[in-house]
Amino acid sequence: MRLGLVGANSDARRRANCYERLPDVTVSGVVTPNTDPDWAAARYDDVTALVESEVLDAVDVCDPNTARTQYEMVNVCLDAGVGVVCRPPIADDLDEATAIRDAAGRGDVPVLVDALHRFARENRDAKEAVDAGEIGESTTVRTTRRLPAVGSSDRNDAAAYDAFLRRALSPDVARVRWLFGDIERVYTRIGVDEPSDNGRLTHAVVIARFASGAIGHLDVRVGNRYDRVSTDFEYSGTEGRLSYGSEEFAALDVAATTSFEPGVTASLRRPRPSSDLYDRHVEHIVASLRGDTDTVEAVDETVETLRTVVAAVRSSRRGVPVTVAEVTV
Known part of the structure; x- marks a missing residue:
């Protein structure tokens, strides 16, 4: 190949x-x-x-x-x-993303979506735990991601700001949609480095309501261009909690209330993410291109993730909640 x-x-x-x-x-x-x-x-x-x-x-x-x-x-x-x-995001707007999706459905030429987050061991372990019911019915989804300032996030440059925020939010929205399903409504609050609200974006918090009824808090913090990306998450449910921190913790923690002693938590320590993340991901890409396996994230899913991200960006500008279903272009 x-x-x-x-x-x-x-x-x-x-x-x-x-x-x-x-x-x-x-x-x-x-x-x-x-x-x-x-x-x-x-x-x-x-x-x-x-x-x-x-x-x-x-x-x-x-x-x-x-x-x-x-x-x-x-x-x-x-x-x-x-x-x-x-x-991801595969396009700058929904019209372009839909065109890519339609093109992917025609002919024999493969169109794949990079879904690196699905190959990170902490996310795979979290997916297995959530699907197995280890935390029960999900109630609260919290994520914090710190990333370097790459590209313009100045609100005076509307196009550059929107593009920056789309790229910043896409990984987290894709990950939580994969784990917990569709998001119905979002409300985005932002912080900038000038009191006029027209400076450089320093952080964004998206409050998300999932179709399941769970509430999400997706926090993105922008440092300087030399900072490295780090990720924390805490997923809570009626039966327990999952937590992970790429800097603070050595592994994924699973705290679950046992049926034998209500209120007592049991911790399950899982291995720290291994260094072969990219190898596993690239192996899957090659297998998908060869037709040996299905791609882990369909283009349709990516379009819906972009729809949610666009809703979050619009909310940041309007200062009000935005329903994802109302985003059509």
Whole structure:
């Protein structure tokens, strides 16, 4: 299998290394402005040049923050008969996302969605625990994610601000929808570094009401460009609680009220996430491209995640709750 990559960030390099470790997989070309001599693959300035110059099975868009939108890059690949792996959010608006979904349903060219969060061991363990009923009926969903300031989050630049907030919220919304189902309504509060409310975004909190009745608190905090991403979560239910912190805790904690002694909690320590996260993820991508397995996240699911994220962004601007169903464009 011959692949192309789009991206100049560390994620693209990590993906390339994972692909190269797989048998019969070659990274033939990379779209990047970098002139790093360590890239063994040919370098291109644009995805069009990549698909016209190389014989490829698929292109993995590792970093969609390029001169062309991801929607444009998907169309270039599909027009060339080349499969594509998209990074959520898959488009800037619902019209583009729907067009990608429709294109994915036509022909034999695969369109996959990057779902890295589903391969993180803490999330997989949480999914197993929730589905097994270890916390009972979910009641409260709390997540906190800290991320570096990459790209503009200045509210004076409406387009850049909206794009930044979409990218910041997408991973958390995708993860909690996977774990707890659809979200019906969102209310987003934001903080900025200037009292005029027109400065740089420093944090956003989305209060979400799930269709199940559970309430979510999704907290995103923006540091400086050199900060690393960290994630905490606490999922509570009628029978117990799941908690995890990538910095503070050594493992996923499961505290469950036992039926023998009400009010007494039992903790189950599960292994810390292993370093093979990207390897497992890339192996699945290759298997999906070959048709050996189904993709873990369908494009339809990604469109609904984007709909929820768009509702959250609109709420941040309006200062009022927004119902997800009312977001149609």
